[in-house]
Amino acid sequence: MKLNLKIWRQKDAKSNGQMVDYPISGIEGDMSFLEMMDVLNEELITKGEDPVVFDHDCREGICGSCSLQINGEPHGPDRLITTCQLHMRKFNDGDTIVIEPFRAKAFPVIKDLMVDRSSFDRIQQAGGYISVNTSGNTVDANAIPIDKHDADEAMDSATCIGCGACVAACKNASAMLFTSAKVSQYALLPQGQVEATDRVLNMVRQMDLEGFGNCTNTGACEVECPKGISLENIARMNREYFSASLKG
Amino acid sequence: MLNKQLMSGLIKSSIARKVIMALSGLFLVFFLGQHFVINVTSVIAPDTFNSWSHFMGYNPIVQYILQPILIAGVIVHFVMGIVLELQNRGARGVKYAKYKGSANASWLSRNMIITGLVVLAFLGLHFYDFWIHEMTYKYIESNPEDPTRYYAETVHKFEPFWRTVIYVVSFVLLALHLLHGFASSFQSMGLNNKYTPAIKMFTKIYAIGIPLGFIFIALYHHFNQLTH
Numbered sequence: 001m002k003l004n005l006k007i008w009r010q011k012d013a014k015s016n017g018q019m020v021d022y023p024i025s026g027i028e029g030d031m032s033f034l035e036m037m038d039v040l041n042e043e044l045i046t047k048g049e050d051p052v053v054f055d056h057d058c059r060e061g062i063c064g065s066c067s068l069q070i071n072g073e074p075h076g077p078d079r080l081i082t083t084c085q086l087h088m089r090k091f092n093d094g095d096t097i098v099i100e101p102f103r104a105k106a107f108p109v110i111k112d113l114m115v116d117r118s119s120f121d122r123i124q125q126a127g128g129y130i131s132v133n134t135s136g137n138t139v140d141a142n143a144i145p146i147d148k149h150d151a152d153e154a155m156d157s158a159t160c161i162g163c164g165a166c167v168a169a170c171k172n173a174s175a176m177l178f179t180s181a182k183v184s185q186y187a188l189l190p191q192g193q194v195e196a197t198d199r200v201l202n203m204v205r206q207m208d209l210e211g212f213g214n215c216t217n218t219g220a221c222e223v224e225c226p227k228g229i230s231l232e233n234i235a236r237m238n239r240e241y242f243s244a245s246l247k248g
Numbered sequence: 249m250l251n252k253q254l255m256s257g258l259i260k261s262s263i264a265r266k267v268i269m270a271l272s273g274l275f276l277v278f279f280l281g282q283h284f285v286i287n288v289t290s291v292i293a294p295d296t297f298n299s300w301s302h303f304m305g306y307n308p309i310v311q312y313i314l315q316p317i318l319i320a321g322v323i324v325h326f327v328m329g330i331v332l333e334l335q336n337r338g339a340r341g342v343k344y345a346k347y348k349g350s351a352n353a354s355w356l357s358r359n360m361i362i363t364g365l366v367v368l369a370f371l372g373l374h375f376y377d378f379w380i381h382e383m384t385y386k387y388i389e390s391n392p393e394d395p396t397r398y399y400a401e402t403v404h405k406f407e408p409f410w411r412t413v414i415y416v417v418s419f420v421l422l423a424l425h426l427l428h429g430f431a432s433s434f435q436s437m438g439l440n441n442k443y444t445p446a447i448k449m450f451t452k453i454y455a456i457g458i459p460l461g462f463i464f465i466a467l468y469h470h471f472n473q474l475t476h
Binding site for chain 2: 006008017019069071072073077098100103104105106109169171172173174176204205207208211212213214215216217218219220223224231232234235236237238239241242
Protein backbone atom coordinates (compact mmCIF):
# COMPACT_ATOMS: atom_id res chain seq x y z
CA MET A 1 0.00 0.00 0.00
CA LYS A 2 0.94 3.64 -0.49
CA LEU A 3 0.86 5.98 2.47
CA ASN A 4 1.54 9.62 3.20
CA LEU A 5 3.44 9.96 6.46
CA LYS A 6 3.49 13.24 8.36
CA ILE A 7 6.33 12.91 10.83
CA TRP A 8 7.62 15.25 13.54
CA ARG A 9 11.27 16.07 12.82
CA GLN A 10 13.36 17.81 15.46
CA LYS A 11 17.14 18.02 15.25
CA ASP A 12 17.75 18.04 19.00
CA ALA A 13 16.19 19.00 22.33
CA LYS A 14 16.91 22.71 21.86
CA SER A 15 15.79 23.06 18.23
CA ASN A 16 12.27 23.78 17.07
CA GLY A 17 10.65 20.89 15.26
CA GLN A 18 8.17 20.66 12.41
CA MET A 19 5.95 18.15 10.63
CA VAL A 20 7.52 16.78 7.43
CA ASP A 21 5.70 14.82 4.69
CA TYR A 22 7.13 11.45 3.58
CA PRO A 23 5.28 9.54 0.84
CA ILE A 24 6.02 5.82 1.13
CA SER A 25 5.00 2.80 -0.96
CA GLY A 26 5.40 -0.98 -0.92
CA ILE A 27 4.05 -1.34 2.63
CA GLU A 28 2.50 -4.75 3.40
CA GLY A 29 -0.36 -5.29 5.83
CA ASP A 30 1.69 -7.92 7.68
CA MET A 31 4.40 -5.42 8.56
CA SER A 32 4.45 -3.97 12.04
CA PHE A 33 4.34 -0.20 12.37
CA LEU A 34 8.01 -0.15 13.37
CA GLU A 35 8.94 -2.28 10.34
CA MET A 36 7.22 0.34 8.21
CA MET A 37 9.38 2.96 9.95
CA ASP A 38 12.44 0.79 9.20
CA VAL A 39 11.52 0.76 5.49
CA LEU A 40 11.22 4.55 5.54
CA ASN A 41 14.58 4.92 7.28
CA GLU A 42 16.33 2.61 4.79
CA GLU A 43 14.98 4.82 1.98
CA LEU A 44 16.15 7.96 3.77
CA ILE A 45 19.62 6.50 4.39
CA THR A 46 19.89 5.41 0.72
CA LYS A 47 19.05 8.99 -0.30
CA GLY A 48 21.67 10.31 2.11
CA GLU A 49 19.11 11.88 4.41
CA ASP A 50 18.95 11.75 8.21
CA PRO A 51 16.83 8.75 9.33
CA VAL A 52 13.87 9.33 11.69
CA VAL A 53 14.87 8.61 15.29
CA PHE A 54 12.35 6.62 17.34
CA ASP A 55 12.45 4.49 20.49
CA HIS A 56 12.24 0.70 20.22
CA ASP A 57 13.76 -2.37 21.82
CA CYS A 58 12.08 -5.75 22.34
CA ARG A 59 9.49 -5.36 19.57
CA GLU A 60 7.17 -7.81 21.31
CA GLY A 61 5.16 -5.52 23.58
CA ILE A 62 7.07 -6.15 26.78
CA CYS A 63 9.77 -3.53 27.25
CA GLY A 64 7.73 -0.33 26.99
CA SER A 65 10.36 1.39 24.83
CA CYS A 66 8.33 2.11 21.74
CA SER A 67 6.06 5.09 21.93
CA LEU A 68 4.67 7.29 19.09
CA GLN A 69 1.45 9.24 18.94
CA ILE A 70 -0.15 7.84 15.79
CA ASN A 71 -3.09 9.71 14.26
CA GLY A 72 -3.76 11.37 17.60
CA GLU A 73 -3.57 8.25 19.79
CA PRO A 74 -0.65 6.73 21.70
CA HIS A 75 0.37 3.40 20.12
CA GLY A 76 -2.14 4.04 17.32
CA PRO A 77 -5.78 3.14 16.79
CA ASP A 78 -5.75 -0.43 18.15
CA ARG A 79 -6.31 -1.34 21.81
CA LEU A 80 -4.16 -3.22 24.37
CA ILE A 81 -1.07 -3.15 22.18
CA THR A 82 2.17 -1.22 21.89
CA THR A 83 3.33 0.43 18.66
CA CYS A 84 5.57 -2.55 17.84
CA GLN A 85 2.46 -4.78 17.95
CA LEU A 86 0.46 -2.48 15.67
CA HIS A 87 0.15 -3.93 12.17
CA MET A 88 -0.13 -1.95 8.96
CA ARG A 89 -3.32 -3.86 8.08
CA LYS A 90 -5.04 -1.42 10.43
CA PHE A 91 -4.50 1.26 7.76
CA ASN A 92 -5.79 1.61 4.21
CA ASP A 93 -4.03 2.32 0.95
CA GLY A 94 -3.72 6.08 0.48
CA ASP A 95 -4.07 6.93 4.19
CA THR A 96 -2.28 9.86 5.75
CA ILE A 97 -0.66 8.90 9.04
CA VAL A 98 0.38 11.61 11.48
CA ILE A 99 3.28 10.45 13.67
CA GLU A 100 4.37 12.54 16.66
CA PRO A 101 6.37 12.00 19.84
CA PHE A 102 4.56 11.50 23.16
CA ARG A 103 3.92 15.09 24.27
CA ALA A 104 4.40 16.24 27.86
CA LYS A 105 6.56 18.83 29.56
CA ALA A 106 7.94 15.96 31.65
CA PHE A 107 8.78 13.99 28.46
CA PRO A 108 11.10 16.40 26.59
CA VAL A 109 11.95 15.47 22.99
CA ILE A 110 15.53 14.25 22.55
CA LYS A 111 15.38 13.99 18.74
CA ASP A 112 12.54 13.49 16.26
CA LEU A 113 10.16 10.95 17.87
CA MET A 114 12.40 9.95 20.76
CA VAL A 115 11.48 11.41 24.15
CA ASP A 116 13.19 11.39 27.53
CA ARG A 117 10.99 9.36 29.87
CA SER A 118 13.48 9.31 32.76
CA SER A 119 10.89 11.21 34.84
CA PHE A 120 9.19 7.81 35.18
CA ASP A 121 12.47 6.32 36.42
CA ARG A 122 12.76 9.03 39.06
CA ILE A 123 9.19 8.38 40.25
CA GLN A 124 10.04 4.68 40.52
CA GLN A 125 13.29 5.43 42.35
CA ALA A 126 11.40 7.62 44.84
CA GLY A 127 9.67 4.58 46.33
CA GLY A 128 8.81 1.88 43.81
CA TYR A 129 10.76 -0.85 45.55
CA ILE A 130 10.85 -3.04 48.66
CA SER A 131 13.86 -3.56 50.88
CA VAL A 132 14.55 -7.29 51.20
CA ASN A 133 17.65 -9.14 52.23
CA THR A 134 19.17 -10.70 49.13
CA SER A 135 22.49 -11.74 50.68
CA GLY A 136 21.84 -15.47 50.93
CA ASN A 137 19.09 -15.86 53.52
CA THR A 138 16.21 -14.54 51.42
CA VAL A 139 12.79 -15.75 52.49
CA ASP A 140 10.98 -17.63 49.71
CA ALA A 141 8.20 -15.31 48.49
CA ASN A 142 5.88 -18.32 48.25
CA ALA A 143 6.28 -18.93 52.01
CA ILE A 144 4.18 -15.82 52.71
CA PRO A 145 0.44 -16.53 52.33
CA ILE A 146 -1.29 -13.96 50.11
CA ASP A 147 -4.98 -13.75 49.28
CA LYS A 148 -5.53 -14.94 45.69
CA HIS A 149 -7.56 -11.83 44.80
CA ASP A 150 -4.84 -9.50 46.14
CA ALA A 151 -2.12 -11.46 44.34
CA ASP A 152 -4.04 -11.24 41.06
CA GLU A 153 -4.67 -7.50 41.43
CA ALA A 154 -1.03 -6.84 42.34
CA MET A 155 0.04 -8.80 39.27
CA ASP A 156 -2.34 -6.79 37.09
CA SER A 157 -0.81 -3.56 38.40
CA ALA A 158 2.69 -4.91 37.93
CA THR A 159 2.08 -5.50 34.23
CA CYS A 160 2.58 -1.74 33.66
CA ILE A 161 5.55 -1.44 31.31
CA GLY A 162 6.06 2.28 31.94
CA CYS A 163 5.68 3.22 28.27
CA GLY A 164 4.04 6.59 28.99
CA ALA A 165 0.93 6.09 26.84
CA CYS A 166 -1.18 7.19 29.83
CA VAL A 167 0.60 10.54 29.92
CA ALA A 168 0.49 10.90 26.14
CA ALA A 169 -3.25 10.18 25.98
CA CYS A 170 -4.27 12.34 28.93
CA LYS A 171 -5.38 15.84 27.96
CA ASN A 172 -3.62 17.01 31.14
CA ALA A 173 -0.43 14.95 30.59
CA SER A 174 -1.04 13.36 34.00
CA ALA A 175 1.08 10.44 35.20
CA MET A 176 -1.43 9.23 37.78
CA LEU A 177 -2.09 5.87 36.12
CA PHE A 178 1.61 4.96 35.92
CA THR A 179 2.36 6.10 39.48
CA SER A 180 -0.73 4.44 40.89
CA ALA A 181 0.11 1.12 39.22
CA LYS A 182 3.59 1.21 40.76
CA VAL A 183 2.14 2.11 44.18
CA SER A 184 -0.59 -0.54 43.92
CA GLN A 185 1.62 -3.47 43.02
CA TYR A 186 3.26 -3.15 46.47
CA ALA A 187 0.29 -1.78 48.42
CA LEU A 188 -1.60 -5.01 47.79
CA LEU A 189 1.16 -7.31 49.03
CA PRO A 190 2.45 -7.93 52.59
CA GLN A 191 6.03 -7.36 51.38
CA GLY A 192 5.08 -3.80 50.47
CA GLN A 193 3.64 -2.80 53.83
CA VAL A 194 6.91 -1.94 55.59
CA GLU A 195 7.60 1.09 53.35
CA ALA A 196 3.98 1.78 52.37
CA THR A 197 3.73 5.19 54.05
CA ASP A 198 6.94 6.66 52.65
CA ARG A 199 6.41 5.02 49.25
CA VAL A 200 3.17 6.72 48.28
CA LEU A 201 4.14 10.10 49.74
CA ASN A 202 7.52 10.13 47.99
CA MET A 203 6.29 8.81 44.64
CA VAL A 204 3.42 11.32 44.48
CA ARG A 205 5.77 14.14 45.52
CA GLN A 206 8.21 13.15 42.75
CA MET A 207 5.38 12.86 40.22
CA ASP A 208 4.31 16.42 41.04
CA LEU A 209 7.90 17.70 40.94
CA GLU A 210 8.36 16.31 37.42
CA GLY A 211 5.64 18.65 36.12
CA PHE A 212 2.96 16.17 35.12
CA GLY A 213 -0.62 17.49 35.04
CA ASN A 214 -3.49 16.75 37.41
CA CYS A 215 -5.90 13.88 36.88
CA THR A 216 -9.44 14.91 35.93
CA ASN A 217 -10.78 11.35 35.60
CA THR A 218 -11.34 11.41 31.83
CA GLY A 219 -10.29 7.75 31.70
CA ALA A 220 -8.27 8.23 28.49
CA CYS A 221 -5.23 6.62 30.15
CA GLU A 222 -7.10 3.40 30.92
CA VAL A 223 -8.42 3.14 27.36
CA GLU A 224 -5.02 3.72 25.74
CA CYS A 225 -2.91 1.66 28.17
CA PRO A 226 -1.38 -1.27 26.25
CA LYS A 227 -1.58 -3.38 29.39
CA GLY A 228 -5.12 -2.43 30.45
CA ILE A 229 -4.11 -0.87 33.77
CA SER A 230 -7.36 0.08 35.53
CA LEU A 231 -8.47 3.41 37.01
CA GLU A 232 -9.03 1.47 40.25
CA ASN A 233 -5.28 1.87 40.78
CA ILE A 234 -5.66 5.66 40.93
CA ALA A 235 -8.46 5.38 43.49
CA ARG A 236 -6.25 3.01 45.52
CA MET A 237 -3.31 5.43 45.35
CA ASN A 238 -5.54 8.27 46.56
CA ARG A 239 -6.63 6.14 49.53
CA GLU A 240 -3.03 5.16 50.26
CA TYR A 241 -1.94 8.78 50.05
CA PHE A 242 -4.43 10.03 52.60
CA SER A 243 -3.89 7.09 54.87
CA ALA A 244 -0.13 7.73 54.70
CA SER A 245 -0.62 11.44 55.37
CA LEU A 246 -2.63 10.71 58.50
CA LYS A 247 -0.11 8.15 59.76
CA GLY A 248 2.83 10.52 59.32
CA MET B 249 -1.10 13.82 64.10
CA LEU B 250 -0.20 15.59 60.89
CA ASN B 251 3.21 17.17 60.99
CA LYS B 252 3.90 20.40 59.10
CA GLN B 253 5.70 18.78 56.18
CA LEU B 254 2.91 16.30 55.58
CA MET B 255 0.25 18.95 55.98
CA SER B 256 2.03 21.08 53.40
CA GLY B 257 2.24 18.11 51.01
CA LEU B 258 -1.41 17.34 51.57
CA ILE B 259 -2.38 20.85 50.47
CA LYS B 260 0.08 21.18 47.59
CA SER B 261 -0.16 17.69 46.11
CA SER B 262 -2.07 16.91 42.94
CA ILE B 263 -4.12 14.32 44.84
CA ALA B 264 -5.16 16.88 47.45
CA ARG B 265 -6.23 19.27 44.70
CA LYS B 266 -8.40 16.53 43.20
CA VAL B 267 -10.01 15.85 46.56
CA ILE B 268 -10.68 19.55 47.20
CA MET B 269 -12.47 19.69 43.83
CA ALA B 270 -14.40 16.54 44.70
CA LEU B 271 -15.46 17.62 48.20
CA SER B 272 -16.47 21.15 47.17
CA GLY B 273 -18.31 19.68 44.16
CA LEU B 274 -20.18 17.15 46.31
CA PHE B 275 -21.14 19.90 48.75
CA LEU B 276 -22.56 21.96 45.87
CA VAL B 277 -24.39 18.90 44.51
CA PHE B 278 -25.99 18.40 47.92
CA PHE B 279 -26.96 22.08 48.05
CA LEU B 280 -28.46 21.81 44.55
CA GLY B 281 -30.79 19.04 45.74
CA GLN B 282 -31.91 21.09 48.74
CA HIS B 283 -32.45 24.15 46.48
CA PHE B 284 -34.56 22.02 44.14
CA VAL B 285 -36.78 20.75 46.94
CA ILE B 286 -37.59 24.35 47.96
CA ASN B 287 -38.10 25.52 44.37
CA VAL B 288 -40.43 22.70 43.44
CA THR B 289 -42.86 23.96 46.10
CA SER B 290 -43.29 27.11 44.00
CA VAL B 291 -45.13 24.89 41.52
CA ILE B 292 -47.12 22.69 43.86
CA ALA B 293 -47.63 24.84 47.01
CA PRO B 294 -46.88 28.60 46.76
CA ASP B 295 -47.61 29.16 50.48
CA THR B 296 -45.03 26.55 51.45
CA PHE B 297 -42.57 28.17 49.04
CA ASN B 298 -43.13 31.52 50.77
CA SER B 299 -42.69 30.17 54.27
CA TRP B 300 -39.59 28.10 53.43
CA SER B 301 -38.02 31.00 51.52
CA HIS B 302 -38.72 33.32 54.43
CA PHE B 303 -37.10 30.84 56.81
CA MET B 304 -34.01 30.62 54.57
CA GLY B 305 -33.86 34.40 54.27
CA TYR B 306 -34.12 35.26 57.95
CA ASN B 307 -32.86 32.27 59.95
CA PRO B 308 -29.55 33.43 61.51
CA ILE B 309 -27.89 29.99 61.15
CA VAL B 310 -28.74 29.87 57.43
CA GLN B 311 -27.81 33.53 56.86
CA TYR B 312 -24.63 33.87 58.88
CA ILE B 313 -23.19 30.33 58.90
CA LEU B 314 -24.55 28.23 56.01
CA GLN B 315 -24.68 31.03 53.42
CA PRO B 316 -21.01 32.03 53.87
CA ILE B 317 -20.04 28.32 53.74
CA LEU B 318 -21.97 27.96 50.48
CA ILE B 319 -20.33 31.03 48.94
CA ALA B 320 -16.92 29.75 50.06
CA GLY B 321 -17.71 26.36 48.50
CA VAL B 322 -18.57 27.97 45.16
CA ILE B 323 -15.41 30.12 45.23
CA VAL B 324 -13.13 27.21 46.19
CA HIS B 325 -14.62 25.02 43.45
CA PHE B 326 -14.28 27.48 40.59
CA VAL B 327 -10.95 28.98 41.64
CA MET B 328 -9.43 25.50 42.06
CA GLY B 329 -11.00 24.42 38.75
CA ILE B 330 -9.39 27.33 36.90
CA VAL B 331 -6.02 26.77 38.66
CA LEU B 332 -6.09 23.07 37.68
CA GLU B 333 -7.00 23.91 34.08
CA LEU B 334 -4.08 26.33 33.78
CA GLN B 335 -1.66 23.83 35.37
CA ASN B 336 -2.89 21.05 33.11
CA ARG B 337 -2.51 23.15 29.97
CA GLY B 338 1.04 23.95 31.03
CA ALA B 339 1.87 20.27 31.56
CA ARG B 340 1.79 19.56 27.82
CA GLY B 341 4.00 22.35 26.50
CA VAL B 342 4.07 21.64 22.75
CA LYS B 343 0.59 20.68 21.55
CA TYR B 344 -0.13 17.69 19.32
CA ALA B 345 -0.67 18.42 15.61
CA LYS B 346 -3.36 15.74 15.78
CA TYR B 347 -5.05 14.82 19.06
CA LYS B 348 -7.98 12.41 18.94
CA GLY B 349 -9.48 12.99 22.38
CA SER B 350 -12.85 11.55 21.36
CA ALA B 351 -11.21 8.14 20.81
CA ASN B 352 -10.60 7.53 24.48
CA ALA B 353 -12.61 9.99 26.60
CA SER B 354 -16.08 11.52 26.59
CA TRP B 355 -16.69 15.13 25.50
CA LEU B 356 -18.11 15.79 28.96
CA SER B 357 -14.95 14.73 30.78
CA ARG B 358 -12.69 16.72 28.44
CA ASN B 359 -14.68 19.95 28.59
CA MET B 360 -15.49 20.45 32.27
CA ILE B 361 -13.91 23.90 32.07
CA ILE B 362 -16.37 24.96 29.34
CA THR B 363 -19.48 23.64 31.09
CA GLY B 364 -18.12 24.94 34.40
CA LEU B 365 -17.53 28.47 33.10
CA VAL B 366 -21.04 28.60 31.62
CA VAL B 367 -22.48 27.56 34.98
CA LEU B 368 -20.28 30.18 36.67
CA ALA B 369 -21.58 32.88 34.31
CA PHE B 370 -25.11 31.73 35.10
CA LEU B 371 -24.35 32.00 38.82
CA GLY B 372 -23.44 35.65 38.19
CA LEU B 373 -26.91 36.27 36.72
CA HIS B 374 -28.53 34.20 39.47
CA PHE B 375 -26.76 36.21 42.19
CA TYR B 376 -27.81 39.44 40.49
CA ASP B 377 -31.41 38.24 40.16
CA PHE B 378 -31.92 36.92 43.66
CA TRP B 379 -29.03 37.32 46.10
CA ILE B 380 -28.16 40.96 45.40
CA HIS B 381 -31.86 41.79 45.22
CA GLU B 382 -32.37 40.10 48.60
CA MET B 383 -29.38 41.82 50.24
CA THR B 384 -30.57 45.20 48.91
CA TYR B 385 -34.13 44.58 50.10
CA LYS B 386 -33.06 43.58 53.60
CA TYR B 387 -29.88 45.43 54.43
CA ILE B 388 -29.70 48.52 52.19
CA GLU B 389 -33.33 49.52 51.80
CA SER B 390 -34.08 48.04 55.26
CA ASN B 391 -37.54 46.93 54.20
CA PRO B 392 -39.70 45.18 56.81
CA GLU B 393 -40.07 41.40 56.79
CA ASP B 394 -42.74 40.22 54.34
CA PRO B 395 -43.20 36.44 54.39
CA THR B 396 -45.59 36.54 51.41
CA ARG B 397 -43.42 38.26 48.77
CA TYR B 398 -41.19 35.38 47.59
CA TYR B 399 -43.56 33.52 45.29
CA ALA B 400 -44.58 36.63 43.34
CA GLU B 401 -40.96 37.83 43.08
CA THR B 402 -39.71 34.48 41.83
CA VAL B 403 -42.48 33.97 39.31
CA HIS B 404 -41.97 37.53 38.02
CA LYS B 405 -38.31 36.73 37.25
CA PHE B 406 -39.39 34.12 34.70
CA GLU B 407 -41.63 36.48 32.78
CA PRO B 408 -38.98 37.61 30.24
CA PHE B 409 -38.36 35.02 27.54
CA TRP B 410 -34.63 35.75 27.40
CA ARG B 411 -34.11 35.00 31.09
CA THR B 412 -36.06 31.75 30.85
CA VAL B 413 -33.93 30.69 27.88
CA ILE B 414 -30.72 31.50 29.77
CA TYR B 415 -31.94 29.45 32.75
CA VAL B 416 -32.84 26.49 30.53
CA VAL B 417 -29.54 26.52 28.63
CA SER B 418 -27.53 26.93 31.85
CA PHE B 419 -29.22 23.94 33.46
CA VAL B 420 -28.53 21.82 30.39
CA LEU B 421 -24.85 22.76 30.77
CA LEU B 422 -25.05 22.05 34.51
CA ALA B 423 -26.41 18.58 33.73
CA LEU B 424 -23.47 17.96 31.39
CA HIS B 425 -21.08 19.19 34.12
CA LEU B 426 -22.63 16.91 36.73
CA LEU B 427 -22.76 13.89 34.43
CA HIS B 428 -18.96 13.70 34.63
CA GLY B 429 -18.27 15.55 37.86
CA PHE B 430 -20.60 13.80 40.31
CA ALA B 431 -19.42 10.23 39.70
CA SER B 432 -15.85 11.45 39.18
CA SER B 433 -15.73 12.94 42.68
CA PHE B 434 -16.06 9.46 44.21
CA GLN B 435 -13.11 8.20 42.14
CA SER B 436 -11.05 11.23 43.27
CA MET B 437 -11.76 10.39 46.91
CA GLY B 438 -10.52 6.85 46.38
CA LEU B 439 -13.91 5.18 46.14
CA ASN B 440 -13.77 2.77 43.22
CA ASN B 441 -15.14 -0.61 44.22
CA LYS B 442 -18.05 -3.00 43.71
CA TYR B 443 -20.50 -0.17 44.44
CA THR B 444 -19.11 2.01 41.61
CA PRO B 445 -21.67 0.90 38.97
CA ALA B 446 -24.50 1.74 41.41
CA ILE B 447 -22.89 5.11 42.23
CA LYS B 448 -22.54 5.87 38.51
CA MET B 449 -26.19 5.00 37.91
CA PHE B 450 -27.38 7.17 40.82
CA THR B 451 -25.21 10.12 39.74
CA LYS B 452 -26.55 9.88 36.19
CA ILE B 453 -30.16 9.98 37.43
CA TYR B 454 -29.37 12.90 39.75
CA ALA B 455 -27.29 14.80 37.16
CA ILE B 456 -30.11 14.66 34.62
CA GLY B 457 -33.13 14.64 36.94
CA ILE B 458 -32.38 17.66 39.13
CA PRO B 459 -31.44 20.10 36.30
CA LEU B 460 -34.45 18.82 34.35
CA GLY B 461 -36.59 19.67 37.38
CA PHE B 462 -35.19 23.21 37.51
CA ILE B 463 -35.85 23.58 33.76
CA PHE B 464 -39.44 22.43 34.31
CA ILE B 465 -39.93 25.00 37.08
CA ALA B 466 -38.56 27.85 34.92
CA LEU B 467 -40.73 26.87 31.93
CA TYR B 468 -43.78 26.32 34.13
CA HIS B 469 -43.61 29.83 35.57
CA HIS B 470 -42.85 31.39 32.18
CA PHE B 471 -45.73 29.76 30.31
CA ASN B 472 -48.09 30.04 33.29
CA GLN B 473 -47.75 33.83 33.12
CA LEU B 474 -48.31 33.85 29.35
CA THR B 475 -51.61 32.05 29.79
CA HIS B 476 -52.84 34.25 32.66
